[in-house]
Amino acid sequence: xxxxxxxxxxxxxxxxxxxxxxxxxxxxxxxxxxxxxxxxxxxxxxxxxxxxxxxxxxxxxxxxxxxxxxxxxxxxxxxxxxxxxxxxxxxxxxxxxxxxxxxxxxxxxxxxx
Amino acid sequence: xxxxxxxxxxxxxxxxxxxxxxxxxxxxxxxxxxxxxxxxxxxxxxxxxxxxxxxxxxxxxxxxxxxxxxxxxxxxxxxxxxxxxxxxxxxxxxxxxxxxxxxxxxxxxxxx
Numbered sequence: 001x002x003x004x005x006x007x008x009x010x011x012x013x014x015x016x017x018x019x020x021x022x023x024x025x026x027x028x029x030x031x032x033x034x035x036x037x038x039x040x041x042x043x044x045x046x047x048x049x050x051x052x053x054x055x056x057x058x059x060x061x062x063x064x065x066x067x068x069x070x071x072x073x074x075x076x077x078x079x080x081x082x083x084x085x086x087x088x089x090x091x092x093x094x095x096x097x098x099x100x101x102x103x104x105x106x107x108x109x110x111x112x113x
Numbered sequence: 114x115x116x117x118x119x120x121x122x123x124x125x126x127x128x129x130x131x132x133x134x135x136x137x138x139x140x141x142x143x144x145x146x147x148x149x150x151x152x153x154x155x156x157x158x159x160x161x162x163x164x165x166x167x168x169x170x171x172x173x174x175x176x177x178x179x180x181x182x183x184x185x186x187x188x189x190x191x192x193x194x195x196x197x198x199x200x201x202x203x204x205x206x207x208x209x210x211x212x213x214x215x216x217x218x219x220x221x222x223x224x225x
Contacts, residue, residue: 004155031211042117042201042215043156056210091155098211099144099163104156 002026004105006092012111013082020078021108025094032075033102034067035091036060043091049075079110087112116140117202117216125222126192134187134219136202142182144205146213151198159187159200189221197223 005024013019025032030051035043046065048056051072061067064083069075079086089109093102120135136145144163148156160169162178162185169176173190189196199220203213 006155033212035213040217042203042218043213045212045214048210048212050210056212089153093156095211099205100211101146101158101161102211102213103158104148106155107153109153 004092004094004103006090006105006108008108009106010109010111012113014113015082015084017082018078018080019082019110020076021090021092021110023075023077023092023105024073025075025092026096026103027073029094029096029103030072031095031098031102032069033093033095034075034077035093037089037091037107038087046077046090082110082112084112086110116214117204119200119202119216119219121219122217123220123222125224128193128223128225130192132189132192132221134200134221136185136187136216138183138204140183140204140206142178142185142204144211145176145178145182145185146203146205147176147185147187148201148203149198150201150218156201192221192223194223194225197221 007022032049034046037043049069064080067077089107091107093104095102147159160176165180165182175188199218203215
C-alpha cells in the first residue's frame with residue numbers, strides 16, 4: 001500500500017493561466033474523490049469518480065474546472081483561466097467501498113499571483 | 114451555519130492533560146469519521162463510527178457517537194506533543210457514493 005499520491009505538491013501561477021494536478025489513488029481503490037480546502041476550513045467536496053465514470057460534481061466545480069479519470073486509475077483536475085479565489089489546497093482521496101474510510105493524499109497547494 | 118460544528122475551534126493544553134473535542138451535526142450522522150491533519154499536509158484517518166452509542170479507541174484517542182447520532186466526541190488522554198494538529202470530523206451523508214462533509218476543524222496545540 002503506497003498510499004494516495006498527488007503531484008505537484010505546490011503550484012504557483014499567475015492569474016489567468018491554466019493548471020493541471022494529478023492524483024494516483026491506492027491501486028485497488030475504484031472510488032476517487034477531489035476536495036478543496038481553504039485556510040481555516042475543512043475540505044469541501046468537488047467531484048467523485050467510480051472507476052472512469054464521473055458520477056457527481058459539486059456546484060463549487062465551475063465551468064473552468066474539469067476532472068478526468070480516463071482509465072479508471074489516476075485522475076487529473078484542470079483549472080482554466082485561474083482566479084485569485086482558486087488559491088487553496090486541492091486534496092484527492094480514494095476508497096474501495098462507500099462506507100469505508102477515504103484515504104487522502106498530501107494535496108496540491110495552489111497559489112495564484 | 115455549517116452542517117457540522119466543531120468545538121472548540123482551537124485548544125492549547127499542557128502535555129499530559131486530557132482533552133475533548135466535540136462535533137455536532139444539524140443532520141443525522143450516517144457515518145462519522147475523525148481525521149487528523151498536520152499543517153500543509155493531507156488527512157490521516159483516525160476512526161469511523163456508524164452506530165448510535167458506538168465507541169472506539171486507538172492508543173490514547175477515544176471517539177464516541179451519541180445514541181441519537183447527531184453528536185460525536187473525540188477524547189485524548191494524557192496528551193503528547195505528537196497529538197498536535199488539526200482534528201476534523203466528517204459525515205458520510207448517507208449517499209451511495211460516500212461524499213464527506215467536514216466540520217471546520219479544531220486546532221490542537223500541546224505544550225511540552
